[in-house]
Amino acid sequence: MNNNYTIDTMAEISNKEVTNREEDYSKWYNNLVVKADLAEQSAVRGCMVIKPYGYAIWEKMQHELDRMFKETGHQNAYFPLFIPKSFLSREAEHVEGFAKECAVVTHHRLMNSPDGKGVVVDPDAKLEEELVVRPTSETIIWNTYKNWIKSWRDLPILCNQWANVVRWEMRTRLFLRTAEFLWQEGHTAHATEAEAIAEAQKMVGVYADFARRYMAMPVVVGHKSETERFAGAVDTYSIEAMMQDGKALQAGTSHFLGQNFAKAFEVQYANKEGKLDYVWATSWGVSTRLMGALIMCHSDNNGLVLPPALAPIQVVMVPIFKTDEEKAAIVARMEQLKKEMEAKGISVKLDNRDHLRPGFKFAEWELKGVPVRIVIGPRDLENGNVELARRDTSTKESVPQEGLAGYVSELLDTIQNNMYEKALEFRDSHVVKVDTWEEFKEKIEDGGFLLCHWDGTPETEEKIKEETKATIRCIPIDSCVCEEEGKCIYSGKPSKRRVIFARAY
Numbered sequence: 001m002n003n004n005y006t007i008d009t010m011a012e013i014s015n016k017e018v019t020n021r022e023e024d025y026s027k028w029y030n031n032l033v034v035k036a037d038l039a040e041q042s043a044v045r046g047c048m049v050i051k052p053y054g055y056a057i058w059e060k061m062q063h064e065l066d067r068m069f070k071e072t073g074h075q076n077a078y079f080p081l082f083i084p085k086s087f088l089s090r091e092a093e094h095v096e097g098f099a100k101e102c103a104v105v106t107h108h109r110l111m112n113s114p115d116g117k118g119v120v121v122d123p124d125a126k127l128e129e130e131l132v133v134r135p136t137s138e139t140i141i142w143n144t145y146k147n148w149i150k151s152w153r154d155l156p157i158l159c160n161q162w163a164n165v166v167r168w169e170m171r172t173r174l175f176l177r178t179a180e181f182l183w184q185e186g187h188t189a190h191a192t193e194a195e196a197i198a199e200a201q202k203m204v205g206v207y208a209d210f211a212r213r214y215m216a217m218p219v220v221v222g223h224k225s226e227t228e229r230f231a232g233a234v235d236t237y238s239i240e241a242m243m244q245d246g247k248a249l250q251a252g253t254s255h256f257l258g259q260n261f262a263k264a265f266e267v268q269y270a271n272k273e274g275k276l277d278y279v280w281a282t283s284w285g286v287s288t289r290l291m292g293a294l295i296m297c298h299s300d301n302n303g304l305v306l307p308p309a310l311a312p313i314q315v316v317m318v319p320i321f322k323t324d325e326e327k328a329a330i331v332a333r334m335e336q337l338k339k340e341m342e343a344k345g346i347s348v349k350l351d352n353r354d355h356l357r358p359g360f361k362f363a364e365w366e367l368k369g370v371p372v373r374i375v376i377g378p379r380d381l382e383n384g385n386v387e388l389a390r391r392d393t394s395t396k397e398s399v400p401q402e403g404l405a406g407y408v409s410e411l412l413d414t415i416q417n418n419m420y421e422k423a424l425e426f427r428d429s430h431v432v433k434v435d436t437w438e439e440f441k442e443k444i445e446d447g448g449f450l451l452c453h454w455d456g457t458p459e460t461e462e463k464i465k466e467e468t469k470a471t472i473r474c475i476p477i478d479s480c481v482c483e484e485e486g487k488c489i490y491s492g493k494p495s496k497r498r499v500i501f502a503r504a505y
Contacts, residue, residue, distance in 0.1 A: 018367070021301050025245040029296060033174045036304050036368050038291065046172040046179030053368065054291065056312035058182065061290055062162065064214050064309075065184065068206050074158040074186060079140050081163075082131040087139035090264040094138065097231020101167040103133040103179075133166040138232065138257070138283055141187045142265040149189060149279060151270040156199075157189040165287075175292035176249075176505050183287035189279045191269065193258075196280035197235075200256040203284040204237035207252035208478070215290070216307040216419035217241050217297045218427050219251060220449075220500065222474025227458045230283075234258035240473045240500065242427045243296040246447020248473045248502040251293050254284035292505070297423055304369025305391055307419050308412040313349045315341060315408060316365045320358055320377035327352070330376050333401070337374075337386075340405040346412065366391065371415050372408060376401075392419055431480060433498070440489050440501070444470050449502050451480060453495035455488035464490055464501070473500040 018035055021028040033039055038054030041047075050058065066076070082105065088095040109125035112118075134140070141159070148154060162184050172178050186203060190196040204221055211219045219239040229236040233255040241251050259278040262268070268276045298305040308314050317334045321327040331352050338348045349370070351361050358375075365373060375387040386404060389396045392415050399407055430448030434440045443450055454460065454472065465471050475497065476482070482498035 018301060018303060021244070021299075028301070029292075030174065032295060032299060032303060038295075038304075039174045041174070044179075046169055048174050048178050048180075050182075050288070053312065057294070057306070057310055058288060058291060060310045060312065061214070062184075065206075065210055065286070066160075066162075068210060069160050069184075069186070072158075072202065072206065074160045074188075076162065077159045078161055078163070079137050079144065081134050083134055083137075083140045085130045085132055087143060088132060090139065091232045091260055093260075094232035098135045098167070101169065102135055103166045103168050105131040105133065134163070135165055135167050136283075136285075137161060137163070137165075137185055137187065138261050138281075139265075142261040142267055142281070145187075145189055145279070146265050146267040149267055149269050152191050152272055155189055155191045155269060155279065156195065158186075158199075159188065160184055160186045173292075175288050175295070177289075181288050183285050185283060185285040188282045189262075189267070190282070191271065191277075191280070193280050196258075196282050197256050200235070200237060200254045200282045200284065203282070204239060204252070204254035207239050207254065207284075207286060211239055211241065211251055211293075212420065214307065214309040215294055215297070216309070216416055216423060217251070217293060218420065218424040218479075220474060220476050220480050221478040222476040222500070224253075224474060225458075225461060225472045225499070227461050228472060230255045232257060232260050233283075234260070237477075238474050240502075241293055241297060242430060242449060242502075243293070243505070244426070245296070246430055246502075248449065248500075248504040249289070249293050249296070250473070250504065251290060252284075252286040255282060257281035257283060298419055299369065302394075303367030305419070306369035306371060308371045308416050311369065311371050312347065313365075313368075313370050314346050314412060315348045315372045315374060316361075316370045317348065317350045317374045317376070318358055318361050318365075319350075319352055320375055322378075326378050326381075330378070330381055333381060334374075334376060337401060337404055341408055344405050344409045346405070346408060371412060374404075374408075390415060392422075433482070434489060435486070437489050440464075440470075441468060444468050444501070444503065447503070449473070449480065449500045451482050451498040452489045452501050453486035453497075454499050454501075455491045455493035455495055457491075457493075460488060460490050460493075468503075470501045470503050473502050473504060475499045 019028040019031040037051050039048045039050045042049045107121045107125045109122040110119040111122040113120045164182050166180050169177050169179050188199050208219050208221050211217045219241045221239055224236040224238055235256040237254045238250050239252045241249050243249055261281050262278040267279045271277050319330040334350055341348050371391050373389040384401050385398045388399045434443055434450045434452050486495050488495050
């Protein structure tokens with residue numbers, strides 16, 4: 001402790017500073033995504049470049065989710081990026097839900113322009129049938145499943161796909177809403193309605209477990225209202241999270257599709273009695289929107305705050321020295337400690353760059369949300385200690401080098417739990433019961449989840465949305481559950497349960 005190292009001047013660190021969260025939350029978010037090297041805008045309208053550090057976080061998400069999917073019996077597959085336009089028209093609600101967001105391929109070749117100054121579409125290369133760039137894969141997959149399914153012995157089919165999709169959004173924001181994004185989409189086929197419903201419920205449970213255990217993000221699981229359901233679904237389950245500005249973010253969805261797509265694509269199977277029946281279906285997915293949720297749930301004015309379970313670098317080590325001899329001795333000790341921590345499965349970065357001062361390194365790794373920073377200077381080396389700083393609490397302490405790996409391993413678990421409890425306390429303190437329309441209009445301006453009675457009609461839901469921009473996030477089934485007699489806040493009609501209203505991303 002008390003190392004005599006030089007802190008960079010504010011001018012040297014200022015390029016890493018982010019906008020104040022309390023002054024402009026939206027600008028803070030956009031600023032943080034770029035300055036923390038997560039992503040940037042691309043030359044293609046509405047599309048993003050995910051930079052290596054951002055992609056490393058997404059890879060950790062993928063790894064854990066993929067493991068969880070496979071533990072529940074699912075297998076990965078891949079289906080075409082292009083979907084014949086006629087496929088979408090087979091399920092009326094589905095095409096209506098996605099029609100305005102579809103990108104369509106009409107030609108398959110370019111040619112030199114007559115003036116020789118560029119290229120144009122070759123008019124002779126028009127496709128016989130136009131192709132939609134995948135907005136979601138239900139149609140192409142169910143057209144495929146009809147070739148795979150003949151009898152009850154072929155069921156269930158439990159497939160997942162990691163892919164990119166295109167939805168031509170007019171207003172975009174990095175990670176939260178882009179024209180192209182990465183995701184996974186599960187598509188399963190079942191012999192009975194009960195099996196399909198159980199599958200949809202199981203997978204929304206997997207998402208909730210992932211959000212809570214790995215993202216340290218508390219979520220509410222519930223049904224979507226009829227208006228907010230996935231296009232073509234009989235029922236949609238979602239996980240809803242609260243961001244630090246009080247807005248909701250739908251972090252994942254799981255859909256019970258009934259027999260809608262099986263009927264649209266004539267997917268039937270012979271049951272055990274030899275009779276033909278239509279297959280029952282589900283689909284479910286999460287996307288790089290989870291990156292936006294992770295940022296907005298935990299981060300602060302100094303940058304990212306990453307839960308250890310998803311941090312690409314869990315520990316950064318910074319040596320402090322004045323002479324080459326001091327550097328050699330300190331780095332050698334750090335290398336030993338690094339190996340000990342890595343042996344316990346901890347990801348460690350030793351930052352011994354000579355051209356950067358310690359203060360700049362501190363600011364950079366704080367900005368990138370590394371959970372633990374370890375500093376060793378000449379005095380620490382002599383005393384057998386390290387200076388250890390936690391990103392989640394911004395606290396420092398002196399810790400013995402002996403047994404450091406075990407201490408850090410336990411500390412990372414403590415940080416993970418602390419981040420979840422902090423986020424849960426914030427959410428719970430912003431959940432409010434509201435019983436009158438006047439109170440609703442007042443409280444919605446403060447943000448948070450409003451637990452309200454609703455008469456169950458799309459008409460009332462739409463009027464509330466028009467007047468306040470608030471939507472029903474879900475009808476809760478695992479937390480914030482409030483089944484009681486009451487009256488709709490807007491119409492005054494009878495209601496048997498409260499639902500969550502909020503403004504949302």
